[in-house]
Amino acid sequence: MNGTNGRYPPAERTRWGRVRGRTGMPAMSLAIPIGLVLAAAAGLITAAMTDAPSPLLTGFAVGAATIPAFVALVWVPIVDRDTLRGAIERPEESVEGAWYDRAAQGAFTDTLLVTGIATSALAITGARIDAVLALMGVLIVAMASCGIRYLIARRRD
Structure with missing residues (x-):
C-alpha cells in the first residue's frame, strides 16, 4: 500500500x-x-x-x-x-454523477406531481385500478423522467 x-x-x-x-x-x-x-x-x-x-x-x-x-x-x-486499474478516485464527483443527481432530483418531483394528479383524478372519478398497474405506472413515470432528464443534462453540458 x-x-x-x-x-x-x-x-x-x-x-x-x-x-x-x-x-x-x-x-x-x-x-x-x-x-x-x-x-x-x-x-x-x-x-x-x-x-x-x-x-x-x-x-x-x-x-x-x-x-x-x-x-x-x-x-x-x-x-x-x-x-482496480482505471477506476476513477471519486466517481460521485464526476460530470456524469452530477447529471444523474440532477436527473434523479427532477424525476422525484415529476413522480410526486404525476402520482398526485393521478390519485386526485381517481378519487374524483371513483375509478378503481389494480394496485400492480398503479405501481407499474409510478415506476414507468419515474424511470422515464429520470432517463429523459439525464439525456437532456448530458446534451446541455
Missing part, C-alpha cells in the same frame, strides 16, 4: 482488484469459488423444483447460466475500488 491515504499506486492496481482489507488477495480468487457454489445451489434447487422431462439437465442449464451473475454478485461487495 502507498503512504498514509491508503491508496494503491497505479502499478499495484489490477484489472479485477483485490479483496477489501489488508489481505491483498485477488478478488476473483474469492468471488469465483463462492459464485460457483451459489450457481450449483441454484441449479440443484431448480432441478428439485422443476417439473421438466429432464430436471437434471434443466438444473445444470440454470446453474451454468447463472455462474457469471453469481460471481459478479460476490465480486461487487468484496472488491476494493482503490485496487
Whole structure:
C-alpha cells in the first residue's frame, strides 16, 4: 500500500482488484469459488423444483447460466475500488454523477406531481385500478423522467 491515504499506486492496481482489507488477495480468487457454489445451489434447487422431462439437465442449464451473475454478485461487495486499474478516485464527483443527481432530483418531483394528479383524478372519478398497474405506472413515470432528464443534462453540458 502507498503512504498514509491508503491508496494503491497505479502499478499495484489490477484489472479485477483485490479483496477489501489488508489481505491483498485477488478478488476473483474469492468471488469465483463462492459464485460457483451459489450457481450449483441454484441449479440443484431448480432441478428439485422443476417439473421438466429432464430436471437434471434443466438444473445444470440454470446453474451454468447463472455462474457469471453469481460471481459478479460476490465480486461487487468484496472488491476494493482503490485496487482496480482505471477506476476513477471519486466517481460521485464526476460530470456524469452530477447529471444523474440532477436527473434523479427532477424525476422525484415529476413522480410526486404525476402520482398526485393521478390519485386526485381517481378519487374524483371513483375509478378503481389494480394496485400492480398503479405501481407499474409510478415506476414507468419515474424511470422515464429520470432517463429523459439525464439525456437532456448530458446534451446541455
